[in-house]
Amino acid sequence: MFANCHxxxxxxxxxxxxxxxxxxxxVVPKPYVWQPPVYDTSKQxxxxxxxxxxxxxxxxxxxxxLQQKVKASFFMVARHQQLKSDGKQIVQAIKKQHPNxxxxxxxxxxxxxxxxxxxxxxxxxxxxxLVAQKQLGIPHKIIRLPGNSAWVRKDTLRATKLVxxxxxxxDSTGYxxxxxxxxxxxxxxxxxxxxxxxxxxxxxxxxFTQNKTHLPKHLVLLTHDRMxxxxxxxxxxxxxxxxxxxxxxxxxxxxxxxxxxKMP
Ligand SMILES: [Zn+2]
Numbered sequence: 001m002f003a004n005c006h007x008x009x010x011x012x013x014x015x016x017x018x019x020x021x022x023x024x025x026x027v028v029p030k031p032y033v034w035q036p037p038v039y040d041t042s043k044q045x046x047x048x049x050x051x052x053x054x055x056x057x058x059x060x061x062x063x064x065x066l067q068q069k070v071k072a073s074f075f076m077v078a079r080h081q082q083l084k085s086d087g088k089q090i091v092q093a094i095k096k097q098h099p100n101x102x103x104x105x106x107x108x109x110x111x112x113x114x115x116x117x118x119x120x121x122x123x124x125x126x127x128x129x130l131v132a133q134k135q136l137g138i139p140h141k142i143i144r145l146p147g148n149s150a151w152v153r154k155d156t157l158r159a160t161k162l163v164x165x166x167x168x169x170x171d172s173t174g175y176x177x178x179x180x181x182x183x184x185x186x187x188x189x190x191x192x193x194x195x196x197x198x199x200x201x202x203x204x205x206x207x208f209t210q211n212k213t214h215l216p217k218h219l220v221l222l223t224h225d226r227m228x229x230x231x232x233x234x235x236x237x238x239x240x241x242x243x244x245x246x247x248x249x250x251x252x253x254x255x256x257x258x259x260x261x262k263m264p
Contacts (some may be wrong), residue, residue, distance in 0.1 A: 032139035033099075034264060037257040039217075044208045046244060047220040047255050048072040049180065051106055051144065054080050054090035057229030062093060064234060065101060068241045070252040074225070075106035075144040075178075078132035091136060102254035104178070105143045108132040115147040115162075122165040129170065140263065141175040142255055149179035149222075151214060154260040158214070176261045180222035181213040184240075191226045193233055197240035204244065215259055 039045070050061045053076050065072045074094050081087035094103045108131040111118035118125050129143055145166070150159035152171045158179075159167040167177055182204055185194040195203070204219060206212070213219045228237045244250050256263065 034140065034256060036263075037253070037259070039259070040251070041217075042249065043217070043251045044249050045218045045251050045253050045257075046204070047178075047218070047253055047258060048223065048241075049075055049104075049144070049178070049220060049255065050223055050225045051075045052077055052080065052110065053094075053225040054084050054087045055226050055229075057225040057227065057234075058090050059093065060228050060234040061223075061225050061237065062097070062101065064228070064237045064241065066097065068238065068245070069100075070241055070245070071100050071102075071254045072252065073102040073104055073142075073255040075104045076132075076136055077106050077110045077146075078108040078135040079110065081136065095137075099254065102142075102256055103136065103138055104255060105129055105132050105136065105138050105141075107143075107146050108135065110146045118146070119148070119162045119166055122169050125166045126169045126173065129175070140256055141173075142261070143170060143175050143177050144179070145177060150177050151179045152177035153258070154262050156260070174262060176263075178220060178255050178258065179214065180220045182207055182219060183222040184227065186224060186227045191224070192230070193223075193227045193236055197236050197243055200240055201243040205247070218259060220255065220258070 048065070048070065050058070050072065053074055058074070061072070061074075076091060076094070081091050084090070091103065094101055108128045111125075111128075118128070133141075145163055148160070148163050150163050150167050151157070152159075152167050153176055157164075157167055157171055170177055182200070184200050186192060187194060204221065207219055208217065223237075228234045
């Protein structure tokens, strides 16, 4: 083979132009293909979402989803990509797993933590989301608002008074906004999960049976990447998915397959 071709160069060929040993890899993005989903009425759909990456824990979450062969969505913050030395690699690793793993827009700045100010200035907020869309290179229009659960779909706009103006702007710009039905809460001091996997799995089942979701038979679960950065909590994520998988009714989907989104 020619793997070691440099050792074959002879002094009789001094004018040969040397090619760089490691050519720059060009990653050609695959086109985003979306098929209208078909639902099985005997199933219940779970959309696992991980928020605020890239951050410590993102790769652990990705690994668990790949090992467990479940679909999931990562709502990422463009500023975190910028600030983290391996931010771009992590975003690429998420993109590479499409369509089983979906990258979505969770703003550029995460409102810098000042949510009221952010939503009181909807045009500023819109431009923040548009910057994130560009920097993260997202080919579809699915957003989650920082610190607020709101819904914008084909025929629905459900939002509190504070976020209604940004939701209307996003709606006019063709965006969908995805909220959440259940949250795996975390300690605000340690970032570790509060509920055990069993408690959360029971809660999810209860939400389905008591019809406490935004849409019947569809449940969006909010979690944060950083909750699972430590091995024992990465294990908690695996346990939750294992419990949920043991119910044959449960199907895991990415949020672009949530019903009635505005899609190309
Ligand atoms: Zn967030």
